[in-house]
Amino acid sequence: xxxxxxxxxxxxxxxxxxxxxxxxxxxxxxxxxxxxxxxxxxxxxxxxxxxxxxxxxxxxxxxxxxxxxxxxxxxxxxxxxxxxxxxxxxxxxxxxxxxxxxxxxxxxxxxxxxxxxxxxxxxxxxxxxxxxxxxxxxxxxxxxxxxxxxxxxxxxxxxxxxxxxxxxxxxxxxxxxxxxxxxxxxxxxxxxxxxxxxxxxxxxxxxxxxxxxxxxxxxxxxxxxxxxxxxxxxxxxxxxxxxxxxxxxxxxxxxxxxxxxxxxxxxxxxxxxxxxxxxxxxxxxxxxxxxxxxxxxxxxxxxxxxxxxxxxxxxxxxxxxxxxxxxxxxxxxxxxxxxxxxxxxxxxxxxxxxxxxxxxxxxxxxxxxxxxxxxxxxxxxxxxxxxxxxxxxxxxxxxxxxxxxxxxxxxxxxxxxxxxxxxxxxxxxxxxxxxxxxxxxxxxxxxxxxxxxxxxxxxxxxxxxxxxxxxxxxxxxxxxxxxxxxxxxxxxxxxxxxxx
Amino acid sequence: xxxxxxxxxxxxxxxxxxxxxxxxxxxxxxxxxxxxxxxxxxxxxxxxxxxxxxxxxxxxxxxxxxxxxxxxxxxxxxxxxxxxxxxxxxxxxxxxxxxxxxxxxxxxxxxxxxxxxxxxxxxxxxxxxxxxxxxxxxxxxxxxxxxxxx
Numbered sequence: 001x002x003x004x005x006x007x008x009x010x011x012x013x014x015x016x017x018x019x020x021x022x023x024x025x026x027x028x029x030x031x032x033x034x035x036x037x038x039x040x041x042x043x044x045x046x047x048x049x050x051x052x053x054x055x056x057x058x059x060x061x062x063x064x065x066x067x068x069x070x071x072x073x074x075x076x077x078x079x080x081x082x083x084x085x086x087x088x089x090x091x092x093x094x095x096x097x098x099x100x101x102x103x104x105x106x107x108x109x110x111x112x113x114x115x116x117x118x119x120x121x122x123x124x125x126x127x128x129x130x131x132x133x134x135x136x137x138x139x140x141x142x143x144x145x146x147x148x149x150x151x152x153x154x155x156x157x158x159x160x161x162x163x164x165x166x167x168x169x170x171x172x173x174x175x176x177x178x179x180x181x182x183x184x185x186x187x188x189x190x191x192x193x194x195x196x197x198x199x200x201x202x203x204x205x206x207x208x209x210x211x212x213x214x215x216x217x218x219x220x221x222x223x224x225x226x227x228x229x230x231x232x233x234x235x236x237x238x239x240x241x242x243x244x245x246x247x248x249x250x251x252x253x254x255x256x257x258x259x260x261x262x263x264x265x266x267x268x269x270x271x272x273x274x275x276x277x278x279x280x281x282x283x284x285x286x287x288x289x290x291x292x293x294x295x296x297x298x299x300x301x302x303x304x305x306x307x308x309x310x311x312x313x314x315x316x317x318x319x320x321x322x323x324x325x326x327x328x329x330x331x332x333x334x335x336x337x338x339x340x341x342x343x344x345x346x347x348x349x350x351x352x353x354x355x356x357x358x359x360x361x362x363x364x365x366x367x368x369x370x371x372x373x374x375x376x377x378x379x380x381x382x383x384x385x386x387x388x389x390x391x392x393x394x395x396x397x398x399x400x401x402x403x404x405x406x407x408x409x410x411x412x413x414x415x416x417x418x419x420x421x422x423x424x425x426x427x428x429x430x431x432x433x434x435x436x437x438x439x440x441x442x443x444x445x446x447x448x449x450x451x452x453x454x455x456x457x458x459x460x461x462x463x464x465x466x467x468x469x470x471x472x473x474x475x476x477x478x479x480x481x482x483x484x485x486x487x488x489x490x491x492x493x494x495x496x497x498x499x500x
Numbered sequence: 501x502x503x504x505x506x507x508x509x510x511x512x513x514x515x516x517x518x519x520x521x522x523x524x525x526x527x528x529x530x531x532x533x534x535x536x537x538x539x540x541x542x543x544x545x546x547x548x549x550x551x552x553x554x555x556x557x558x559x560x561x562x563x564x565x566x567x568x569x570x571x572x573x574x575x576x577x578x579x580x581x582x583x584x585x586x587x588x589x590x591x592x593x594x595x596x597x598x599x600x601x602x603x604x605x606x607x608x609x610x611x612x613x614x615x616x617x618x619x620x621x622x623x624x625x626x627x628x629x630x631x632x633x634x635x636x637x638x639x640x641x642x643x644x645x646x647x648x649x650x
Binding site: 165167168170171174177178185187188192193216219220223224387391393395396399400404407409410412413416420423424427428429446449453454457458460 | 507508510511514515518522525526529530533534535536537538539540541542543546547549550553554556557560568570571573574577578581582584585586588589590592593597600601604605608609611612613614615619623627631635641642643
């Protein structure tokens with residue numbers, strides 16, 4: 001049985017002392033930064049990227065995955081305790097989670113969210129194990145033209161399901177693709193947009209862009225908003241009552257199912273999962289009026305869904321090398337920095353890394369439950385530190401982190417520059433996520449495009465002559481056309497208004 | 501006038517400006533042929549498509565009056581944070597971690613709403629100790645705390 005062999009290989013990698021330690025450290029720092037109000041997983045991972053650079057690839061990815069789960073968990077904690085979601089996917093948790101906390105059930109809400117997340121994470125991991133191999137085998141049949149079309153589909157789908165204006169988001173993808181081309185052209189050695197700066201000849205480093213665009217810009221926006229605390233709530237007993245547990249379980253199951261399915265879609269990911277799960281719970285509930293007033297189901301289902309989705313959103317990234325959201329784009333960036341080109345080859349060429357990382361996901365989820373629930377008191381204390389102390393501290397660690405990448409202050413300058421750019425994006429309502437996706441996929445996409453055109457002797461019809469490529473392009477076109485239909489446009493706007 | 505200040509209009513302009521910049525700075529890159537593409541082929545293609553999208557955004561912003569207006573930016577936080585990071589970058593290798601840290605914390609704290617000198621100094625002391633312990637002593641990073649002294 002291949003599945004079991006793979007799984008045991010993965011577990012043997014994950015359960016080495018060293019890797020357990022990295023998973024643990026990742027979960028801890030991830031939670032530490034993630035509970036800071038106003039800082040979501042993307043910003044957290046971006047800011048913590050430098051600390052994983054000097055590790056071996058497997059350890060680095062295990063730690064990053066730990067950081068991701070920790071950050072997501074920290075986000076739920078702030079949503080429940082202070083009504084401040086760190087990211088879109090925990091907005092829904094605020095609705096009922098904060099209400100539960102105000103009724104003195106904060107502990108129950110936290111433990112339901114943790115247990116629900118763990119259950120969903122376990123199911124998500126199993127799904128990855130089952131689907132990774134067949135998908136990889138399929139992807140190995142892809143030629144350059146197919147890959148190019150697949151990336152186009154991935155990018156468009158991510159944009160369509162993301163948020164805001166579609167045209168703007170697509171333009172942001174192109175801007176990201178352009179930034180991705182900076183550096184030496186692989187085929188001819190020509191310098192492109194390097195302005196004779198030697199540091200740019202290898203391309204703009206991914207980490208300073210991510211740190212500036214997400215970390216710095218987010219801090220500035222928070223400083224402007226002048227975050228005020230509504231006072232953290234005391235956590236008493238963590239145990240849910242029997243009644244609460246009885247109502248939570250079915251919701252967790254449904255949330256897991258929805259999240260797992262939606263997570264695989266490009267652009268789907270945790271946010272879509274959480275929103276759909278909440279809507280479903282409200283619709284099938286016999287008492288829909290209690291939603292928004294502290295309904296247990298309203299915490300359990302979206303929390304399970306967003307964790308299941310964060311898990312399954314690794315599937316397209318690991319098997320095809322296509323990131324489906326900003327977090328996955330960061331993971332792809334981190335892999336490339338480690339010298340691993342994400343895609344179907346990873347599983348065949350580096351099985352220990354591939355399966356080890358998957359097993360570590362489950363280990364990370366488990367760690368969060370056993371470590372964080374007892375430590376909740378400490379996280380709550382952290383929530384009471386005023387932002388005027390935190391902001392300079394975070395900036396300082398970002399600067400030192402950026403410097404440590406290559407011991408160069410040029411990287412710190414880049415962080416400052418991309419911070420300004422990120423701020424402009426935020427002011428103009430342009431999403432950073434599509435930009436990041438374009439940036440990460442840019443070099444590869446150009447490579448595949450040029451190779452496809454070379455193989456076809458300059459005939460662009462190769463993209464519609466290969467059946468796989470044609471199918472993917474049709475799917476892309478259908479998505480774009482659907483977006484332009486007035487009825488769907490309206491429904492989509494309504495969905496996002498609820499979110500804001 | 502308000503249409504010209506809408507988020508959509510301005511972002512459309514931004515895309516066009518970036519596209520023009522890419523064309524200008526990439527003007528010496530060889531285009532090549534469709535079979536053997538030169539280094540300039542894809543950048544040119546991307547720039548033109550992006551400018552086209554920018555133009556669509558601009559036109560749509562001008563035709564609809566419902567666009568969201570760009571909020572007037574508050575200059576203080578973004579300016580102070582940027583100056584702080586730049587100062588850190590300039591001081592870090594020339595003067596050492598401690599001067600860079602003091603400059604960064606002081607300048608970025610000025611960007612916040614509340615500023616109490618005693619608090620800021622306390623923050624500096626705590627962070628300085630933390631950084632020295634973690635980065636210098638713990639991770640053994642090759643950095644000087646004060647250049648020439650430690």
